[in-house]
Amino acid sequence: MATEVLMPALSPTMEEGTLAKWMVKEGDTVSSGDILAEIETDKATMEFEAVDEGIIGKILVAAGSEGVKVNTPIAIMVEEGEDADAVVTAAPVAAETPVAEAPAPVVPAAPAAPVASVTLEPDYPDGTELKTQTVREALRDAMAEEMTRDESVYLMGEEVAEYQGAYKVSQGLLDQFGAKRVVDTPITEHGFTGVAVGSAFGGLRPIVEFMTFNFAMQAIDQIINSAAKTLYMSGGQMGCPIVFRGPNGAAARVAAQHSQDYAAWYAQIPGLKVVQPYCASDAKGLLKSAIRDPNPVIFLENEILYGRSFDVPVLDDYTVPFGKARIWREGTDVTIVSFGIGMTYALEAADKLAEEGISAEVIDLRTLRPIDYDTLLGSVMKTNRCVTVEEGFPVASIGNHLSAYIMENAFDYLDAPVINCTGKDVPMPYAANLEKLALVTTDEVIAAVKQVTYR
Amino acid sequence: MAARRTTKKPNVSKEELLSYYRDMLLIRRFEEKAGQLYGMGLIGGFCHLYIGQEAVVVGLEAAAEEGDKRVTSYRDHGHMLACGMDPKGVMAELTGREGGYSKGKGGSMHMFSKEKHFYGGHGIVGAQVPIGAGLAFADKYLENGRVTFTYFGDGAANQGQVYETFNMAALWDLPVIFVVENNQYAMGTSQQRSTSSQEIYERGLAFGIPGEAVDGMDVLAVKAASEKAVAHCRSGKGPYILEVKTYRYRGHSMSDPAKYRTREEVQKMREERDAIEAVRQLLLTGKHATEDELKAIDKEIKDVVNEAADFSKESPEPALEELWTDIYADA
Ligand SMILES: Cc1ncc(C[n+]2csc(CCOP(=O)(O)OP(=O)(O)O)c2C)c(N)n1
Ligand SMILES: [Mg+2]
Numbered sequence: 001m002a003t004e005v006l007m008p009a010l011s012p013t014m015e016e017g018t019l020a021k022w023m024v025k026e027g028d029t030v031s032s033g034d035i036l037a038e039i040e041t042d043k044a045t046m047e048f049e050a051v052d053e054g055i056i057g058k059i060l061v062a063a064g065s066e067g068v069k070v071n072t073p074i075a076i077m078v079e080e081g082e083d084a085d086a087v088v089t090a091a092p093v094a095a096e097t098p099v100a101e102a103p104a105p106v107v108p109a110a111p112a113a114p115v116a117s118v119t120l121e122p123d124y125p126d127g128t129e130l131k132t133q134t135v136r137e138a139l140r141d142a143m144a145e146e147m148t149r150d151e152s153v154y155l156m157g158e159e160v161a162e163y164q165g166a167y168k169v170s171q172g173l174l175d176q177f178g179a180k181r182v183v184d185t186p187i188t189e190h191g192f193t194g195v196a197v198g199s200a201f202g203g204l205r206p207i208v209e210f211m212t213f214n215f216a217m218q219a220i221d222q223i224i225n226s227a228a229k230t231l232y233m234s235g236g237q238m239g240c241p242i243v244f245r246g247p248n249g250a251a252a253r254v255a256a257q258h259s260q261d262y263a264a265w266y267a268q269i270p271g272l273k274v275v276q277p278y279c280a281s282d283a284k285g286l287l288k289s290a291i292r293d294p295n296p297v298i299f300l301e302n303e304i305l306y307g308r309s310f311d312v313p314v315l316d317d318y319t320v321p322f323g324k325a326r327i328w329r330e331g332t333d334v335t336i337v338s339f340g341i342g343m344t345y346a347l348e349a350a351d352k353l354a355e356e357g358i359s360a361e362v363i364d365l366r367t368l369r370p371i372d373y374d375t376l377l378g379s380v381m382k383t384n385r386c387v388t389v390e391e392g393f394p395v396a397s398i399g400n401h402l403s404a405y406i407m408e409n410a411f412d413y414l415d416a417p418v419i420n421c422t423g424k425d426v427p428m429p430y431a432a433n434l435e436k437l438a439l440v441t442t443d444e445v446i447a448a449v450k451q452v453t454y455r
Numbered sequence: 456m457a458a459r460r461t462t463k464k465p466n467v468s469k470e471e472l473l474s475y476y477r478d479m480l481l482i483r484r485f486e487e488k489a490g491q492l493y494g495m496g497l498i499g500g501f502c503h504l505y506i507g508q509e510a511v512v513v514g515l516e517a518a519a520e521e522g523d524k525r526v527t528s529y530r531d532h533g534h535m536l537a538c539g540m541d542p543k544g545v546m547a548e549l550t551g552r553e554g555g556y557s558k559g560k561g562g563s564m565h566m567f568s569k570e571k572h573f574y575g576g577h578g579i580v581g582a583q584v585p586i587g588a589g590l591a592f593a594d595k596y597l598e599n600g601r602v603t604f605t606y607f608g609d610g611a612a613n614q615g616q617v618y619e620t621f622n623m624a625a626l627w628d629l630p631v632i633f634v635v636e637n638n639q640y641a642m643g644t645s646q647q648r649s650t651s652s653q654e655i656y657e658r659g660l661a662f663g664i665p666g667e668a669v670d671g672m673d674v675l676a677v678k679a680a681s682e683k684a685v686a687h688c689r690s691g692k693g694p695y696i697l698e699v700k701t702y703r704y705r706g707h708s709m710s711d712p713a714k715y716r717t718r719e720e721v722q723k724m725r726e727e728r729d730a731i732e733a734v735r736q737l738l739l740t741g742k743h744a745t746e747d748e749l750k751a752i753d754k755e756i757k758d759v760v761n762e763a764a765d766f767s768k769e770s771p772e773p774a775l776e777e778l779w780t781d782i783y784a785d786a
Contacts, residue, residue, distance in 0.1 A: 154596070180596065186626070191585050191619025198589020201574050202524070204596060225579050226586060233565035235558035236781035238574070270782050294784035322786070 002057060002082050004073040010039060010046045012252045013303055017041045018066045019074060028056045036075070037063075042136065042307045043168045054079055122313075123285060123320050130311040138280035138312055139169050139245075139301065142287035143207060145317070147177050150205060153291055154181040156196055157209030157246070166211045167247060167306055193219035193244075197226045200242040200296075207291060210246035213262050213300065227296040228271030243290045245299035248276070249341060249391050250439060252304065256427035261392035263340070266298040267368040267401075273322060274369040276300040276340035280310035282366055285320030293322070302341045323370035327379070331361035334449050335379040337402060338389035339365040342440065345421070346389045349445035358453060368398060376402065377410050384415040385452040389445055394422040416452035421445050467675055469743040472734055475517070475674045477752060479509035479731045482533040484760045485542055486705075489532065489549055492764060493709050498549045501578075502563045505533035507704035510730035511636050512537040514677025515604055515697075518685045522599065526574040526587045527606035529564035530636075534606065538571045542759055546767035554770030558777060580641075581614030583607060584633070588620045588694075591631035602630045602688040610641020612655050618662075621694070625662040628693035632684045633659070635698040636671070642707045643715035656698035666696030672728040702728070 007017065018040040024030055031053040039048050057078035061068055068074065133141075147153045154177075159166045161174040161184040174182045185192040189210065196206040210216045216223065227240045250259040266274045273295055277283040283301070290297040312318075328343070329350050338346040343364050350360040361379050365371060380386045386406055388399030399420030406418055424438045486504040493502050505512075508530075516537045519525075527534045535545050540556065548555025549563050556566045564578040574590060577583040587605025594601040611617065612635055624631050635655045639646050646653060656666035665687070669680040677699060684695040702724045706713055738744040 186619075186622055188619040188622065190616045191623055194582060194585025194616060195589040195592055195620065195623055198526075198574070198586035198591075199593040199596070200589070201586065202590040202593025202597075204593045221579060221582060222585065226577070226582055230565075230567070230575070231784060232781045233557055233561040234567040234575070234781075235556065235560050236784075237557070237569050238567045239784040241784075273783075289786075293786050295786070 002076055002078045003052065003054070005036065005050075005075040005077055007061070007068045007070050007072045007074050008039065008048055009070040010041050010048075011043055012254050013307070014041045014043075014070060015307075016067050016069045019061050019063060019068050020045060022059060022063045023047075024056050026056050026059055030054065030056060030077075042134075043166075050077075052077065057082065122281070123324075123326075124281075124313040124315060124318065129314040131314050132309050133280045133284075133312040134307055134309050135277075135280045135283045135301070136167070136169055136306040138284035138310075139287055140171055140173065142284045142291070143170070144173060144176060146288055146291040147173070147181060150291075152203065153205045153207065154183060155207045155209060156183040156185055156192060158185055158187055158211050160184060160209050165209070167303060169301075169306070170209065189215050189218040190222065193222040194226065196242060197222050197240060200227070200240045201230070201238055205241045205291065207243045207245060210244065212251075212258060212303075213246055213248040214258050214260055216244065216246070216262070223296070223298075224269055224272070228269050231295070232271060239294050240296050241294045243287070243293075243297045243299055245287070245290075246301060247303040247306070248300035249302050250304075250423070250428060250435075253430060253432065253435065255430040259428035261300075261340075261390065261423065262298075263300060263368055263390065264392050264396055264398050264401075266300075267398060269369075271296065272369060273297045273367065274300070275322065275367050277366060278305065278340055278343040278364050280308070281312045281318070282320055282326070282364075284312060285318050286322070286366065288317075288319045289322060292319070300340060305341055320366070322367045323372050324366070325372035325375040326364045326366055327361065327375065328364055329360065329362040331359035331383065333359045333383055333453055334385040334387060335361045335363060335376070335383045336387050336389060336445065336449065337363045337365060337376055337379075339368060339398070340391070342389040342391055345440055345442045345445050348442045349389075349449065352442070352446055353449055356455075358449060358455065360449060371402075373405060373409075377406070380406055380410050381413045384413055385449075386414075386418045387421060387445060387448045387452060388418065389421045389440060391423045391440055394420065394425050397422050416454070419448040419452055421448050467737075469738075469741070471517075472738050472741075472743055473752075475510075475513055475678075476731065476734045476738060476749075477756065478513045478516075478537055479674065479734065480753065480756050481542070481759065482509045482513070482536050483731060484756050485536060485546070485763065486532060488760045488764050489546065490705070490709070492546075492550065492767070497768065498563070499551065500562055501529065501708045502549065503530040503708045504703070504705045505530055507724070507729075508636060508638060508671065508701045509533060510674035510677055511634070511671045511699045511701050512606070514671075514674045515632075515634060515681040515699075517674075517678040518681035519604065522572065522601045523685075524572040524574060524587075524590045524594070524601060524603040525606070526583045526590060526603065527576070528580065528583060528608060528611065529576070529578050530608070531564070531566065531576045535566060535568070535571075535573055535576075538568075538573050540568050540571050540573060542763035543766040546763040547770045550767040550770070551772065552767060552770035553773045553777075554766060558781075559773040560777065560781065581607060581611040581616050584611070584614070584617045585620045585623075587633075588624045588629050588631050591624070591629040591694075592627065594630055595627070600689060602632060602685055604632050604634055606634045606636055608641060609635060609637040609639065609646050609655060610644065610649065612637075612658070613649060618658075621659055621662045621664055624694040625659075625664050628691065630688040630691070631694045632681075632688055633664075633694060633696045635696065636701055637698055638701045638703045640703070640707070640715065643711075645715065654698070656696050659694070659696040664694050664696055666698065668698045668700060671699035671701030672724075672730045672733070674730055674734060
């Protein structure tokens with residue numbers, strides 16, 4: 001029986017990859033464990049091994065092909081005497097669009113990225129040259145630029161140097177800046193966070209990368225008790241200029257211990273600044289501001305957003321100030337306010353609502369401490385309705401706080417109660433269908449908007 | 456590489472002995488005064504006195520050079536006085552006044568002085584240990600030849616972050632001296648009841664960090680050990696551990712039922728091992744000073760402490776606007 005060899009998913013969030021190199025050729029006999037090909041993902045280059053034995057009947061995707069979708073057939077394996085061509089025509093592009101029931105490789109549950117419709121109020125002048133960049137590249141560039149600008153800035157974390165970053169965000173930094181300034185640490189979050197805080201007291205400007213923010217829970221005492229509170233406790237003498245950054249929130253199919261949004265936790269702490277960017281230009285401009293800030297900054301990234309591309313201004317020194325929301329889309333009927341990956345649902349909902357004649361204004365808070373209350377209130381006073389969107393847990397969420405703030409400051413303007421769309425009040429399940437249910441969805445945002453607009 | 460105990464005594468001059476005597480006495484009288492002010496309700500909250508342990512910090516500081524850093528726990532008054540911080544500013548912080556080192560916003564456990572390279576004053580047991588290594592990380596990065604004294608207790612020695620820090624400090628050859636102030640108790644828990652292996656100075660061996668135990672009731676022994684540790688760190692050989700065996704005479708903090716040890720145990724230490732008394736005897740038997748001269752020093756120190764106490768009472772409480780300042784540094 002001839003079988004198709006499918007493009008594998010080599011990481012939880014991989015949607016496509018480059019087939020870098022075939023290690024076998026047509027006619028070769030392979031047995032299980034033999035390396036068939038080298039596949040490049042956005043994170044790493046990996047070897048892809050044969051599971052079954054057989055003969056490589058036909059290679060369907062040539063070496064060097066980019067953007068090969070997960071589950072696309074890349075070769076046909078045949079048995080002695082079989083004809084591969086016959087099989088190809090017999091099974092035409094069967095797995096081109098993977099079906100949900102498909103057994104093997106993981107289909108990431110990443111939400112589709114809606115294309116932003118309008119970008120209002122960008123933080124750069126009209127006519128600025130733009131280039132397309134992923135969030136990942138934008139973050140790397142921000143660090144490289146700031147490390148070039150200031151010798152006291154260094155990067156520390158697990159796998160940031162020789163491995164080039166667990167999520168490839170620090171790619172190339174070791175080569176550019178050397179091991180003194182790009183420091184691989186042991187797996188010791190509590191300890192290295194304390195060391196970094198001490199070095200900030202001692203005059204350096206550390207960037208601490210947490211492999212993901214889930215692991216920062218081991219270090220939260222140093223973040224809050226040491227980094228955030230010392231300026232106050234020292235009567236203003238001893239500041240802590242430090243950035244804690246890394247992926248935060250749900251990735252895909254990594255279940256409860258690796259899928260949590262910490263926005264609300266950190267946003268509660270006086271002494272911290274909290275940033276959660278959505279697009280690449282904000283990721284870059286806000287990270288540069290974070291590194292220059294004399295205070296501890298929590299910089300919450302998102303693994304699913306790392307690979308998304310956006311326009312980024314081509315400027316020598318592009319920074320985005322904290323405490324200034326961005327209006328992505330103007331509207332009159334309802335204000336949808338979100339941040340980070342929540343923006344994908346907010347913007348997608350706004351697109352669909354527009355088709356139904358509902359005009360939504362979409363606000364990206366960008367920073368959660370400080371929060372741009374003025375922009376939020378201004379919008380709610382205009383639309384008289386508000387829906388908040390975030391991936392985090394519902395109890396004591398950012399949305400809860402925004403609702404209370406709006407109620408206290410714009411009660412008379414509200415034509416409906418504010419609705420918070422959040423992740424569900426459950427640990428993140430592993431099963432694909434349950435995971436989907438646990439996350440906030442575009443449909444929920446649309447339903448909430450219809451509820452507050454009484455449609 | 457060996458972990459070992461030393462009690463070697465160096466030759467010592469009259470001037471040196473007198474300066475240790477002064478420094479230790481200042482700490483003791485200051486702490487006695489703080490205890491008094493606490494009793495009068497002028498100091499609130501937690502207040503951890505250093506009485507009995509004076510020789511530790513004074514001996515260690517004797518080997519420090521300008522620019523060297525220090526960081527410790529909440530039992531920090533002695534460390535601040537020993538590195539030259541103003542007793543007035545320290546006492547006024549204890550009373551929560553504007554004239555305190557943290558403008559009254561830190562209190563007994565949280566004080567800092569950039570000028571004197573004193574990095575706190577930390578209320579979370581063990582948290583200062585990686586911070587101390589981080590200060591050393593910065594010094595190594597800046598190539599400034601400084602070392603950091605990182606003090607922690609026998610109780611703190613059981614925190615996981617201490618060993619995370621030992622590993623990194625050894626891995627990166629950080630110029631940090633880990634000073635374990637083993638006063639035999641963590642609140643009411645004796646070291647025997649909390650610690651599987653009693654020799655804390657040996658705990659660096661697994662990481663390749665040399666360590667030694669020192670008699671912390673003997674300021675000269677502490678000083679000698681400190682010189683050795685400092686030389687080791689400053690020469691770029693990485694961290695060093697000193698376990699200084701000491702004893703606190705007072706309770707853990709001001710409200711301590713003291714049911715975990717006998718009165719006799721405390722009394723015996725005070726009578727037989729007191730570090731200040733030992734130096735006093737050296738001064739007298741070596742004919743370096745007369746009773747009268749020492750009395751004059753006692754009086755001088757009493758005056759300094761009284762002045763600090765007066766200042767701490769007269770300094771006003773912080774202005775109410777201070778509630779909202781120093782939360783963020785201006786970007
Ligand atoms: C993480 C943490 N746990 C518990 C406490 C409460 N606590 C304060 S001091 C102390 C005992 C510490 O003893 P040790 O390290 O020997 O220092 P010493 O007080 O003897 O100087 C405890 C349990 C704390 N402050 N921080
Ligand atoms: Mg103790």
